[in-house]
Amino acid sequence: MTDGVPHPLADGFVGVFDSGVGGVSVLQHLVRELPGEDFRYFGDSAHAPYGGKSADEVYRLSRTIADRMLADGAKALVIACNTATSAAAAQLREAYPQVPVVGVEPALKPAVLAGGSKKVLVMATEVTLALDKFHQLEERWAQGAQVVPVACGGLVECVERGDLDDPSVIEVLERLVGRYRGEVDRVVLGCTHYPFVRTQIAQVLGDVTFFDGGAGTARQLRRLLEQDGLLRDGDQGVVSFSSSIDTPAELALYRRFFEMPC
Ligand code: DGL
Numbered sequence: 001m002t003d004g005v006p007h008p009l010a011d012g013f014v015g016v017f018d019s020g021v022g023g024v025s026v027l028q029h030l031v032r033e034l035p036g037e038d039f040r041y042f043g044d045s046a047h048a049p050y051g052g053k054s055a056d057e058v059y060r061l062s063r064t065i066a067d068r069m070l071a072d073g074a075k076a077l078v079i080a081c082n083t084a085t086s087a088a089a090a091q092l093r094e095a096y097p098q099v100p101v102v103g104v105e106p107a108l109k110p111a112v113l114a115g116g117s118k119k120v121l122v123m124a125t126e127v128t129l130a131l132d133k134f135h136q137l138e139e140r141w142a143q144g145a146q147v148v149p150v151a152c153g154g155l156v157e158c159v160e161r162g163d164l165d166d167p168s169v170i171e172v173l174e175r176l177v178g179r180y181r182g183e184v185d186r187v188v189l190g191c192t193h194y195p196f197v198r199t200q201i202a203q204v205l206g207d208v209t210f211f212d213g214g215a216g217t218a219r220q221l222r223r224l225l226e227q228d229g230l231l232r233d234g235d236q237g238v239v240s241f242s243s244s245i246d247t248p249a250e251l252a253l254y255r256r257f258f259e260m261p262c
Pocket residue numbers: 018019020022023048049050051052080081082083084125128156190191192193
């Protein structure tokens with residue numbers, strides 16, 4: 001912003017996307033941090049999960065969504081998906097230098113800095129754990145802590161189905177992380193779907209502290225909007241939802257998750 005003159009794009013919306021309903025956990029932080037902004041959320045539920053696809057495929061899907069959001073007038077993009085951030089954030093920033101592009105990454109740094117006597121479990125998708133971004137994070141922040149990465153195939157599907165009380169959620173979690181019960185005291189939720197099953201994860205792992213990237217992503221968006229003079233600090237903004245499964249039931253699921261504490 002220069003000389004108090006509002007940026008011409010400041011009234012635009014912030015586009016937020018994920019492979020499905022998971023990014024709604026990030027959206028909750030965004031709205032809390034920036035209540036005056038308009039947010040348009042898109043969940044690519046027709047193509048979820050992204051976590052078992054190739055990095056190229058995740059990039060292609062992310063690029064299609066981002067292109068459409070920008071064509072619709074987005075003033076900033078939030079990739080509310082660890083997997084898509086790892087596979088596509090760098091390329092999207094290069095493709096759209098004119099708008100802030102904010103991603104989300106596994107909150108390994110705060111988990112390690114919190115200290116503890118046991119291991120740090122990182123739950124994320126196969127793609128997130130395989131790509132360079134996670135290896136760089138680990139190299140930079142593990143600092144002697146015992147980090148245990150676990151690819152949680154099958155968990156995103158449980159969350160996408162929407163019935164979080166179904167016994168199959170606990171069965172899947174037992175299979176994925178049950179063997180670490182009592183061995184870990186910190187858990188990084190490295191996929192934006194997982195905060196919605198925090199209670200179920202605690203049921204399986206016992207007394208643990210959770211870390212996720214939602215709040216940090218919201219603070220980073222605020223910083224970038226401020227820096228570019230794009231911040232809109234007016235009345236309550238509008239939050240809207242759309243999905244590649246364009247049915248009333250799917251959109252109702254997104255709204256229900258938006259109201260759910262996570
Ligand atoms: N919510 C995603 C993430 O943060 C996507 C997971 C998926 O679709 O597999 O990684």
